[in-house]
Amino acid sequence: MFNQINKSIDSAIGSGAQYADARILISKSRNISSKDGELEDFNNSENMGLGIRALVGSSWGFYATYDLSDKSLIEAGKKAYLIAKASSKVPGNDFPLADVPIVQDKYVTPHEQNPFKVSSTDQIDLLVSSTHEMKKLGSSIASGRLNFWDTEKWFGSSQGHEIYQNIIESGGGISSLSIGDGETQIRSYPQSFGEYRTGGWEVIQSFKFLDHVERLTEESKRLLTSPQCPEGTRDLILEGSQLALQIHESVGHAIELDRILGWEAAYAGTSHLQLNKLNEHKYGSTLMNIVADATLPGALATFKYDDEGTPAQRVDIVKEGIWTGVLTGRDSAAIAGVSPGGMVRADGYGRLPMVRMTNVGLLPGESSLEEIIASTDDGVYMETNRSWSIDDLRLNFQFGCEVGWLVKNGKITDMVKNPTYTGITPNFWGSMDMLAGKDEWVFWGTPNCGKGQPSQIGHTGHPASPARFKDVRIGVRG
Amino acid sequence: MKIWENFIEDTEKIIPSDVQCEIKMINSIDSLTRFANSHIHQNVEEEMTDLYLTFHSDGKTTNLNFNITSLGSIDEVVKKALSEIANNPKDSSWPGLASKENSYDGFKKLSPENPDLRAQKVKDFIDQGGSFNGAGYCSSNVSNVFVWNTNGLSSSDTATSAFLDGIFRSETSSGSSHLGHKTLENIDGKKIGQEAYSIAKESQNPQDIDPGVYEVILGPDAVSTILVFLAVYGFNAKSKVDGTSPIEIDTEQFDKKITLIDDPHKEGALNFKIDASGSPKAQTEIITNGVPKSYFHTRRTSTELNEKNTFHEMFGWGDSFGGLGTNLYLQPGDISKEEMISNVKKGIYINEFWYCRVLDPITQVVTGLNRNGSYLIENGKITKPVGRLRFTQSFMSSLGQGNVLGVGSENRFADSEFGEGILNVPMLHLKEFNFTGGVSG
Numbered sequence: 046m047f048n049q050i051n052k053s054i055d056s057a058i059g060s061g062a063q064y065a066d067a068r069i070l071i072s073k074s075r076n077i078s079s080k081d082g083e084l085e086d087f088n089n090s091e092n093m094g095l096g097i098r099a100l101v102g103s104s105w106g107f108y109a110t111y112d113l114s115d116k117s118l119i120e121a122g123k124k125a126y127l128i129a130k131a132s133s134k135v136p137g138n139d140f141p142l143a144d145v146p147i148v149q150d151k152y153v154t155p156h157e158q159n160p161f162k163v164s165s166t167d168q169i170d171l172l173v174s175s176t177h178e179m180k181k182l183g184s185s186i187a188s189g190r191l192n193f194w195d196t197e198k199w200f201g202s203s204q205g206h207e208i209y210q211n212i213i214e215s216g217g218g219i220s221s222l223s224i225g226d227g228e229t230q231i232r233s234y235p236q237s238f239g240e241y242r243t244g245g246w247e248v249i250q251s252f253k254f255l256d257h258v259e260r261l262t263e264e265s266k267r268l269l270t271s272p273q274c275p276e277g278t279r280d281l282i283l284e285g286s287q288l289a290l291q292i293h294e295s296v297g298h299a300i301e302l303d304r305i306l307g308w309e310a311a312y313a314g315t316s317h318l319q320l321n322k323l324n325e326h327k328y329g330s331t332l333m334n335i336v337a338d339a340t341l342p343g344a345l346a347t348f349k350y351d352d353e354g355t356p357a358q359r360v361d362i363v364k365e366g367i368w369t370g371v372l373t374g375r376d377s378a379a380i381a382g383v384s385p386g387g388m389v390r391a392d393g394y395g396r397l398p399m400v401r402m403t404n405v406g407l408l409p410g411e412s413s414l415e416e417i418i419a420s421t422d423d424g425v426y427m428e429t430n431r432s433w434s435i436d437d438l439r440l441n442f443q444f445g446c447e448v449g450w451l452v453k454n455g456k457i458t459d460m461v462k463n464p465t466y467t468g469i470t471p472n473f474w475g476s477m478d479m480l481a482g483k484d485e486w487v488f489w490g491t492p493n494c495g496k497g498q499p500s501q502i503g504h505t506g507h508p509a510s511p512a513r514f515k516d517v518r519i520g521v522r523g
Numbered sequence: 524m525k526i527w528e529n530f531i532e533d534t535e536k537i538i539p540s541d542v543q544c545e546i547k548m549i550n551s552i553d554s555l556t557r558f559a560n561s562h563i564h565q566n567v568e569e570e571m572t573d574l575y576l577t578f579h580s581d582g583k584t585t586n587l588n589f590n591i592t593s594l595g596s597i598d599e600v601v602k603k604a605l606s607e608i609a610n611n612p613k614d615s616s617w618p619g620l621a622s623k624e625n626s627y628d629g630f631k632k633l634s635p636e637n638p639d640l641r642a643q644k645v646k647d648f649i650d651q652g653g654s655f656n657g658a659g660y661c662s663s664n665v666s667n668v669f670v671w672n673t674n675g676l677s678s679s680d681t682a683t684s685a686f687l688d689g690i691f692r693s694e695t696s697s698g699s700s701h702l703g704h705k706t707l708e709n710i711d712g713k714k715i716g717q718e719a720y721s722i723a724k725e726s727q728n729p730q731d732i733d734p735g736v737y738e739v740i741l742g743p744d745a746v747s748t749i750l751v752f753l754a755v756y757g758f759n760a761k762s763k764v765d766g767t768s769p770i771e772i773d774t775e776q777f778d779k780k781i782t783l784i785d786d787p788h789k790e791g792a793l794n795f796k797i798d799a800s801g802s803p804k805a806q807t808e809i810i811t812n813g814v815p816k817s818y819f820h821t822r823r824t825s826t827e828l829n830e831k832n833t834f835h836e837m838f839g840w841g842d843s844f845g846g847l848g849t850n851l852y853l854q855p856g857d858i859s860k861e862e863m864i865s866n867v868k869k870g871i872y873i874n875e876f877w878y879c880r881v882l883d884p885i886t887q888v889v890t891g892l893n894r895n896g897s898y899l900i901e902n903g904k905i906t907k908p909v910g911r912l913r914f915t916q917s918f919m920s921s922l923g924q925g926n927v928l929g930v931g932s933e934n935r936f937a938d939s940e941f942g943e944g945i946l947n948v949p950m951l952h953l954k955e956f957n958f959t960g961g962v963s964g
Contacts, residue, residue, distance in 0.1 A: 071593065078843050084612050086841045092573065092590035106638075107567040111592040128566045131638035135646050137562030166610040173612060186765055224766045229885050308559045311658035311690045311699070314877075395569040432880040434890045436911055441960065443890050443913060445882050463882070465890075467913070467960055498660050499555050499567065521959050523888040523915035 046209075049118055050201035053097045056122025058203050062099035062106075062129065064142060065122065066202035068352060069095045069113070070394040073161060073195040077168055077217075080188050082177030084169055094394040099125035102139050104132035105376075109395035143378040143385040145355045149207040152349035155342065156213050156245035160193035163246045175219045175254040182262040184221040185229075190239055191217035191249060192492065198352075206354035214345065214504060215248040216241025216492060219258065223265040230268035230462060232261040232447055236286035237430045241490035241504065243347045264448060267460060274449045274464035276520035280424030281466055282417055282513045285481075287446055288407065289489035289507035290430045295470045296328070296335055297405040297505065298496075299439035300362055300370070302377040304400075313496050314437025317470065318368060320381055326368040329474025332410055332512075335363035337372060339387060339403035344506035345490030352398040355387035362405065366475075374400050392501035399497050404488065406508030410480025414511040417479045424452040425519055427464045443467040443521060466519045473514060481510035524550065524630065524679075526572065526591065527669045531677075533597050542605070543579040544673045545620055547799060548572065549838055551666040556641040558689070559658040561649050566638060575839070578604045584614040586841070618822035620672040625802040629680035629795075636663035636685065636707045644687050647712025651720050652691040659689025659699075663707050668838050670801030678801035684793040684944050686936075687715050690895055691723040696908065698722025699875055699895035701744060703936035703944050705793060722874060722896035729910040731962050732899060738870030738928075739956040740863055740900070746853065747937035747946040748876045748891075749918045750783065754847055755941060756884045757919075758809055758817075760824035761845020767884040769919050770815050776919065777813040778927035780856060784808055785819070785835070785848035793936070793944040794849035799836035807833050809848060813924060819846035847941075853948040856930025863929050863952045865903040871912070871956075872898045872905065879940055887919040890959075913960035921953055928952040 050067045057065035071093045078086040095118060096109040106129025108121045160168075172189040179187030194214040201207050218239030222231045233239075234257040242248045283291065299316045303309055318326065328335075339357035341347055348357050353375050362370040371381070374389040377400060391398040418426065432445035449464030450457045486508055494503040527548050538544045550572045557565040572591040577584065578601075585608040587600060594600060641661040649657040663685040670678045685707035690699040700718040704710055741749070753770075755762075762768035770776065786806040787796040797803055800822055808816040818824070819835035823842050835846030864872065871893075879891030893912050898905045920926065931949030939946055 076841070078841075080843075083615060086586070086843045087584075087607075087611060088586040088588060088841060089607070090588035091593040092588075093593035094571075094590060096569075104563050105565050105567075107565070109567075109569040109571075111570065111572055111590045113592055124568065128568055128638045131642045132556070132563035132566050134639070134642035135558060135561075135563045135649060137560060137564065164610070165607060169611065186767075222765075222767075224885070227885055229767055229883055306560075307656065307658065308564060310559055310656070310692060310697075311660065311688065395571060397565055397567050432882050432890065434878045434880045434892065434913075436892045436913075437877060437894055441892065441911055441913060441962070443915070443960070445880075445890075465882070498557055499553060499569075499662075521890075521915055523882065523886075523890070523917055523957055523959070 046199040047201050047207050049113060050199060052115060053095060053118040053122040054201060054203050056119040057097060057099040057126045060123050060126035062101055062126045064100040064203055065097060065125065067095055067097040068394055069199045071197045072393055075161065075193045077172060078190045079172035079176045080186065081180045082173055084173060087169065095121060096394040097121050097125045098397060099129045101126060101129035102133060103137035104129050105397060107397040140376055141379045142375040145375060145385055147205045151209045153211040154213040154243045158246040159213060160215050160246045161195050171254060175258055178255065178258040179221045179262045182259060183266055184262045185224040186222040189219040200352065200354055202354055208350050208354055210349060212243065212348055213245055214241060214243050215245055216490060217249060219254050221261040221265040223269050225269035230265050232265040233429055234261055236489065237447065238493060241345050241492040242343050242488060243345060244343055268448060268462045271460045271462045274425060274461040274520045278516050278518050280421050280513060280515055281517040281519060282421065282424055282426040282452065283511060284428040285485065285487050285509045285511050286489050287427055287430050288509040288512055290433055291444065292405060292407055292507045292509060293491055293505060294433060294435045295439055295442055297402040300372050301400045302371045302373045302381055305371065306377055306380060312498050317438040317440045324367065324369055327366055328363045328368045328471060329366045330477045331365045332477050332480045333363050333366045333474050334408040335405065336360065336408060337362050337386065337388065337403045337405045341404050341488060344404040344488040344508065345504050346403040346506040351387040351389045352391050353389045355385050357387050360386045372400050372402060390503065392503065396499065396501045401503045402505040404506030404508060409483045409486040409510045411482050412479045413481050414485060417481065417511060417513045418452055418457060419455040421452045421513065422454055425464060426450040426452055426457060440470050464519065465521045466517050467521050468517055476515040476517065477512050478515055479513040481512065485510040524667060531671050537598055537601055538673060541580065543620055545577040546671050547575040547838065548669040549666065551664060552635040553664050554635060554638065554641065555660050555662040556638060556645055557660045558645050561657040563642060563645055576604065578608055579617055580605065580608055582613045583608045583611045584617055585611055616823055616827055618826040620674045621676050621800040621802045623675035626676050627678040627680065627797050627803045630667055631681040633665050633681060633683060635665050640707055644707065644710055644712040648687060648689050648716035651713060651716030655691035655693050655720060655723055657689060657691050661687045668795055672801065676801045678797050680795045680797045682793060682795050685710055686943050687712055688938060689715060689719055691720045693723055693727050695728050696723050696726035697895045698726055701938050703793060705791060726896050726908040729908040732909050734912065734958040734961050736955050736957050738867050739953050740867065740870065740872045741951045741953065742874040743935050743937040743948050743950060744875045745873045746948045746951050747939040748879055749921055750851065750853060750946055750948065751939040751941045752879065752881065752889060752918050753887065756881060756887065758819050759845040759847055760818035760820045760828060762884065763818055764824055764827050769885050769887055772815050775814055775924060777810055777922045778924050779813040780927045780930050781810050781813050781922055782854035783810040783851060785851050787850040789850065789852060792850040798834040799838045800834065802834045804834045819848050821846040849945050851946045855932050855934050855949040857932050858929045859932055860950060863931060863950060864900055864905060866929060866952065867900040868902060870900045871909060872900055886917050888915065888917045890915045910962045912958045914957060915959040916957045921956060926954045928954050
């Protein structure tokens with residue numbers, strides 16, 4: 046494969062590119078969905094191709110093709126150069142690429158059972174039996190899904206990188222939807238849209254779906270007759286998976302250097318963060334310690350090298366509430382004068398690599414959910430995301446959860462439906478006053494992060510444990 | 524297309540006679556030139572040829588998806604499919620294959636646009652922005668689809684599209700514009716640039732206003748967001764099958780001023796004239812004078828609901844998604860933008876919505892924000908730009924009876940959270956829209 050990659054790279058460099066890199070990918074995926082005890086979708090997918098990136102002046106040119114013949118690979122290199130060169134009609138300032146080690150290496154995701162070698166019957170049976178049970182227990186719509194990815198990547202560059210990686214990812218989830226008079230209520234497990242990690246079939250086995258079908262069904266039905274979440278300002282306790290999405294939206298995207306530099310301004314937006322405030326800006330309370338760590342075993346965004354050949358690493362993002370780090374690529378790091386963090390990835394061979402969150406997580410505190418609830422006089426505990434929305438500076442957000450529980454005088458009392466909360470990023474994080482510890486710290490994974498044009502889907506990780514936030518506006522309704 | 528013809532010729536020979544098989548191929552060249560900080564920084568092109576194979580045998584179904592490179596031998600693929608299918612449970616809602624009579628020949632051999640022309644369109648846009656910071660993209664696409672099945676159906680179609688979408692930013696404001704057409708040469712970069720610049724200039728130094736219920740005028744991109752949410756979560760017949768759709772056919776659910784059709788044959792329509800079953804699409808009434816007339820059906824949903832198929836199966840999407848119209852036109856009214864503004868006593872002009880998410884599909888309560896140009900209108904005049912507002916509003920109610928005060932006289936293709944080129948819409952004047960938060964939360 047590296048011979049083929051180098052034909053394309055040589056062609057781009059020979060045409061006049063100052064730098065080029067290329068990836069050949071073989072990507073396999075399997076998607077299974079079940080509804081009400083029946084198989085809804087079973088799809089195996091496989092594709093293979095090359096994407097080459099050429100740097101000319103201030104612009105990247107990128108060309109992707111499924112045709113891996115010598116003629117096509119050489120043509121792809123030329124096209125990447127010509128596409129980049131066309132950008133010179135509207136040029137910017139030339140930029141260097143930050144230095145990274147030039148390595149030749151191999152990496153395979155540690156896993157016990159490759160999900161593509163496990164019987165599809167076992168996988169289908171797990172979903173069908175889970176959704177059958179929920180339907181039998183009274184769920185209006187019982188659904189479940191499993192997704193597996195097995196991606197082989199060969200990466201080479203005009204600087205001499207030759208890296209092979211085989212990344213294996215597995216995940217899924219089940220949910221019970223109850224339909225009432227003009228409303229729906231849903232409960233999901235392990236989190237909304239499922240939980241995803243690097244690893245094999247053992248990831249799915251660890252979820253034990255069948256142990257949760259009764260609770261999910263009972264809660265989704267009970268929500269229909271539960272009172273609305275009260276409106277007002279109260280203490281808010283977030284369950285780990287909801288806090289993971291809160292981190293994703295209000296920290297993860299805000300710290301992407303391409304956004305801060307304005308490269309995503311027209312679509313995904315920019316950021317409220319300004320580089321000249323790095324190491325000064327107060328992001329949250331002193332309990333807030335965020336790291337981006339692509340080396341965490343089993344987390345969804347764990348690999349050995351990113352799609353620019355930069356080694357995976359752990360980078361401090363927020364230390365005791367102070368903003369200290371950004372997510373970078375070789376180009377953006379060079380422009381901003383910071384170290385490249387190995388945070389550039391692409392969605393398949395056909396997309397241009399871009400800055401992507403790795404495992405951006407909140408380090409655990411020293412409390413526990415039990416202690417947090419016991420020390421709350423008047424609050425709401427919210428579990429499992431249902432809706433999410435945030436502005437393009439990553440400041441003004443509103444989240445909805447599947448279920449809320451009133452907390453009175455240190456005890457959980459009533460279930461409430463349609464719980465929502467809203468806030469402004471630094472005020473919200475500044476109000477975090479209790480944080481659960483390592484025993485409740487979970488490597489939550491988000492497999493559906495959209496960014497870029499053409500659109501790319503990224504897989505990101507967000508380790509988190511439950512936490513409490515003081516005086517949050519809750520119960521926003523239309 | 525030779526690659527397709529060869530593939531089908533090889534496949535036909537090896538499919539067992541008792542197996543139903545459907546094969547689809549999507550062949551496309553997608554190109555996109557992206558600019559930020561007033562220069563081009565990313566410029567990409569991808570050529571893809573993906574195959575989607577469905578096999579149905581002994582009451583069971585399996586789906587396989589390859590690109591042409593990873594496919595290997597078709598013999599092996601068929602063997603793999605038939606061995607996998609044996610492990611699957613029965614497919615009780617298998618709707619069958621489209622009939623041979625539905626065959627349609629729409630393939631045209633077209634070349635992609637060149638990157639120099641896209642760069643020129645970007646330059647035309649950026650040149651209108653003065654000292655403001657420009658960002659956006661210019662894209663062009665040629666897509667071919669092919670469908671074959673063991674009933675003898677053979678269909679094909681070709682679609683092209685080009686878009687220029689951009690914003691200008693000042694220190695305190697931003698303004699956007701968007702245009703789509705079948706060909707890049709018909710995109711006027713200067714015109715879009717002038718519109719985005721004008722909005723950004725007039726939006727400088729926005730002021731906060733109190734949240735609450737306001738009259739609103741919505742620009743085409745905001746209108747398309749409302750309609751695409753109703754299309755995906757309401758008119759998609761899959762949501763009706765699931766019991767989560769708020770849409771009731773032949774019931775007066777919307778304002779009489781709302782008429783929506785799906786028409787792939789309309790002059791300038793950007794998307795395919797066949798659906799993913801290979802069947803030709805026809806003009807479909809979706810809402811007529813405020814009354815829902817049809818869902819977007821697929822073979823499966825029409826079978827499950829025992830309703831006539833409208834042929835809205837999407838290429839590249841699975842059965843779990845359902846159907847969606849991709850050539851939607853909201854019928855224009857007769858009110859100009861200026862006249863619409865002059866009719867507002869106190870309200871807000873919203874150019875674009877951002878990051879909208881459904882809180883409950885049945886009520887269609889959605890939360891989201893405004894961006895890229897919003898103004899307060901008082902006594903028929905724009906009085907000041909306004910800052911960030913969060914709304915929490917039922918999209919069903921927003922177009923409900925009596926809430927649509929006016930429909931604009933000019934349509935254009937608009938962007939939406941589910942893609943561009945799907946909706947061609949005018950501006951709307953709505954009586955009430957619920958804003959639940961401002962800049963400070």
